[in-house]
Structure formats: C-alpha cells, structure tokens
Amino acid sequence: MNDQMTKYANLEKIMEPKSVAVIGASEKPGKVGNAIMQNYVDVGFQGKLYPVNNNGIDKIMGFKVYKSILDVKSEIDLAVISVPAEIVPKVMEECGKAKAKGIVIVSGGFSEVGNTGIQEKVVSISKKYNIPVIGPNCLGVMDPRARNDTLFLPTFKIDRPKIGGVSFVSQSGSVGSSILDLISSEGFGLARFISYGNAAVVDEVDLLNYLSKDKYTNVIVYYIEGVKRGREFVELAKTATKLKPVVILKGGVTPSGVNAAHSHTASLAGSAQAYEAVFRQFGFVEAETLEDLLYFAKIFDTQPFATGNRIAIITNGGGHGVLATDALYKNGLVLPELSKSTQKELRKSMPPIVNIRLPLDIGGDAGEQRFVAALEALSKDPNVDAIMSITLFQTPGADEKVASSIVEFGSRKEKPLVVVSTGSTYTRSHTNLIESSGVPVYDSPDQAARALAALIKYSRYRKGMIT
C-alpha cells in the first residue's frame, strides 16, 4: 500500500498544478498539441504554462516555447505529453530529470495497438523517477476548480461542466468526453474528471483510493471496461464505498459459459457475474446505462440517505401520477398509506376536488400554496421515506413561485426529494433553477424511480442492512 500512498499524494499535482509543460505544443490549429494549449488559455489557467517543442518556433499563443522541458529551469508540477509514441520514453526521461511531479500522456500507439514494448518503457521510467503517470491513450484530466484541462477537445465543441461535487473517471476517452458534455447541461457540477486510458501506471485502484479521500468529491462515477488488480480493487472498495457512493458502469459484459467449464457453477458464473458479484458485495452502485450515470450522480450528490422504500408522489397531472406509481413498483419501491394526521392536515389545506391519498394529485390548477402544503405535510409523515414531486410546468398554476418553493423545501434535506418535470423551453428554465439549487430533476418518472431505488439500496448498505 506504500506505493499507492505516494501516488495518492502526487495526484494532487496532476489535478491542481501550479505549472504545466505541454510537450508537443503546436502552433498549428487542428493538432492535438494546439488544442491542449488553446484549452489552457480558454479555461483561464492561472499557473505557469510552458509549451515545449523543438521545431524552432519561438512563441505559441504568446507563450515562450522551450526546446526541451530541461530548458524550463523552474518547478514543473505537470507535464502533458502529446508526441508520437516512439519518442515518449525519451521525453519522459527528460521529465524525470526536470523533476516534473506528474505526467499525463495523451498520445496513443501503445498496448492498445499491440505496442506493449513502449508501454513497458513508460512503466519503468515512471518507476525510476517515481512519477505518477495518467494514460497513455487517454484524454487526461480536467479540474474546473483548478482550471486545469488537458483535454484535446476544443472548448467550442464540448461544453465544460461547472464546479461541483461529482468526480468522473473513465477508462474510455469517448465515453468520458460525451458524458462530460452532457454533465455540463445538467444542474450538478464536476469535482474532477480523469480519463486514464491504458492505465499503464495509475489505474482504477489508485484512482478509487485518491477520489474516495478527496475532500471535493461527494460522488465517484466510474466507467470501466476491466479491472487490472481485482483483489486490490475489492480490498480498497470495502473502505471506499463506505466513505462515499461509487457509481459504476462496466462496459464489455462478456457472455458467461466459459469453454473450459466442467461444472454447472463455472458455466453459470462467468466474468460478467463476477463483476456483478463484486459490485453488489462491496457496495458499488451499479449503473446499467450511460444515462444511469447521470441520473444516479445527481441524486447522490445532493440528497440525504433513506433506508425505507416508501415513496410519496405529489403530482399536478393525473397521468403522470399513474406512470410514476408504475415506475415505483417496477423498481421495488412502494406507495404508502398516509398517516391519519397527514390525511387530516391535507384535507384542511386542499380543495374538495383533491383526493387525499397517494399519488396525491393536487390538480392541474395547483399553485405555490398547494405544493408547499403538500410538501410540508408529506415530509412530516412517518410513513413516507422519500418524496417525488411531479411538477409539470405546462399547467396554469405552475410557475417560478412553485419552482422557488421546491428549492426552498429541498434545501432542508429532511427526506430525499426528487422532481419529475417533462417539457422543453419554459420547463427547462425552471428545472435548471431547481436542479442547480440542489434538487435533482428528471424528465420521466421512470428515471426518478431508478435513481431513488439506487439511493435507497446504497443507504441500506451504508447502514449495514441486507440489500
């Protein structure tokens, strides 16, 4: 574990560098080394930036160009390498001599195309100088708080998420960048993003270790295709998943039925089942789709724990109440009976047309007053573990006052609260407000129910209950 501890300490320099050398920086638009430089300029990186290139250019984007990192002569926290694979070892040696504290290799052409020899060199040079390396064959890292961004994706092509508490780790660059783009249109924000590619040095175990202890990270979201150190991953997970939720999507579900199986057990329990077992047993939150990653991230980022599965639905649309009820039961959740005192309280505050039972349909003309009264009553009811508020903004009564009252209510964090709001422009202007204030919003009851089920399952795990 000692080795891991040093890597952990050093990842801070990769995530929050005060000085960055871009090796392979280029003045030619369209080149990876150009996009990386442009990004550092665009995101407003506050530290020192040192473009490195030996092609004779003096300046790139106004920054003095160095022929080698060894010419920089100042402290370098992070070296971003985007040169062809075959010269990466030479460049890494120079980074080592220049005492760079961390390296990101974005270049491809290593073990992913069968070039294991060069990748082994990367590993041995990293060991020799004791420098943590992210990659190769990856996008690298993004840290909006530190304005650090090694992604070679131009800012006009992919939106950058705002600062927040969700950290996202992706083995794949394309999954990573597309999800990042989506996160930026969600109400929640990003703590750290790490695309780690071939995981030659820093792998999923190191990253889980680092992020589980990271003070800025509330939720870890993982896209993995495989784990290199299975047993270490499991050992670490035992503590990591007790510190914060780890949502995981495993790509590449290989069919079970190993050729060599001589027993029923071996033919049933293939690699996919092993991963599923690990996720269940060690408290991971398993996502089935890319969408799940987003739905789960936002509920875990903001909502309190709930170990019971009784969900109160409030709705200003009858059909949505029916669909939401179906969605609850499909996901192992139930609609409870309201307590006598809640029924009494609601009878007083609701007009006669409102039936006092769940799903609580407060009417298409419901405005702020009815939403507030319903939220107040249900949050006190001991029969209710969490609340789903279906808030359709197409209705005459739903407006910014309704949105604000949900925000106000959500800030109390007494019980988990999620909002379902289906719609476009007008709706989104309100749901953006709600979500950026810390109440997750879903387009459909099914998404909301899936997220609630995941929250409850994880809450039960954290409380040591059988899940």
Next chain:
Amino acid sequence: MTSLFDYDKAKVLLNKYGIKSIESRYVNNAEDAIRFSKGDDIVLKVLSQKAIHKSKSGLVKLGLKEDQEIRKSYNELSRKASKLKPYKIIAQKMVKNGIEIIIGGSVDVQFGKMVLLGLGGIYVETFRDFAVRLCPINKQDALSMISQLRSKKIIAPDKKSEDMIANLLLKASKMFYNSDFSELDLNPIMLHDGTYDAVDIRLLK
C-alpha cells in the same frame, strides 16, 4: 487438465466442514446394491472422469426399490459405462420429496474464488436463478444471496430455513475457499423435512 475428485473423499471433506451428504456407497455388483437398499428406494450413478453430465447421458437411475429393478439397472449402467473406463458405480439412498438447490464454487481470473447459490437440479441452467459472491463471505452476504433469488420464497419460506441455507452456504464457501479446488458443484442439495442432504458432489481440480 481438470480432474474429478473421488466421491468418497469429497464426502469426508464435506463432513469435516459440517456439511451433510446423503448416505451412499460404491457398489461392485447388483447384489451389493440390493444389500445397500435394504428395501429403501435408491439411486444408482456412474462416476467417471469422462462423463460430466451424468443425467443427460443416461448414467443415473432413480427410484429403484425391487431387487429385479436394481439388478436390471445395475447391468444397464455397467454396460453403458464400459466406454467410460475407469468408472465406479455408486448407490445412494433416495430423497423423494424436496426442493433442489445448488451451491457451487468457481475461480474468476480477475477476482479469484467465488461462491454460488441457486435454484438447483437439472433445470439450473434453464432458470438461471442464482446469486454469486466473492469468497470469503459473511452471514450478511449469505442472507443477501438468498434474498437476491427469485425463488427465495420457494427455497427459504421461513426464517428457520433461511438460516439453515445461510449456514450451509457459509460452510461450503469456507471449504471451497480453503481448498485448492477450482470448481465445486453441490447439485442438487435436497431440502426436505427441515433439513438437507447433499445428493451430488462434484469437486474439480
């Protein structure tokens, strides 16, 4: 090369971990089997490294009671088994009514030894109702495996049966985890009369 561990030795090993298996004995001829039966229903099975799926290959004869039945089945099995040398024929007492479960073990290349619990018997791969965990497991894990099964209410209808299965699972997992075997099938284990019997044992190296 995968090899099947001797049935009698496997029985002894299970017993060491407190796992009960059905009364059984190797038999050398039909008369031997008749003596073992003592009028009870028995099962005759061919055990061979070359026969992995016994019941599919017609190498199991169930519900034998009359001397003549036993004799006829024994002779038929030994004829079939002559192609599978070396082989042994085993006689077992038969549990007629019970619920069949499977407890198993296998090794995953990435994570190591795993234990499996499922609805057992010959349809295990048809219904595919099973739960898997990494070894070693604790009581909590065992209970969560049971609650994961769709057939939970069939195999563990009450707290007592749930506890019995959980404890059995813990013992089997411990035995497999401590051993150097790569595959384990206890399939079926018969749940009956508030207790259980491992009816078929397969341990592979």
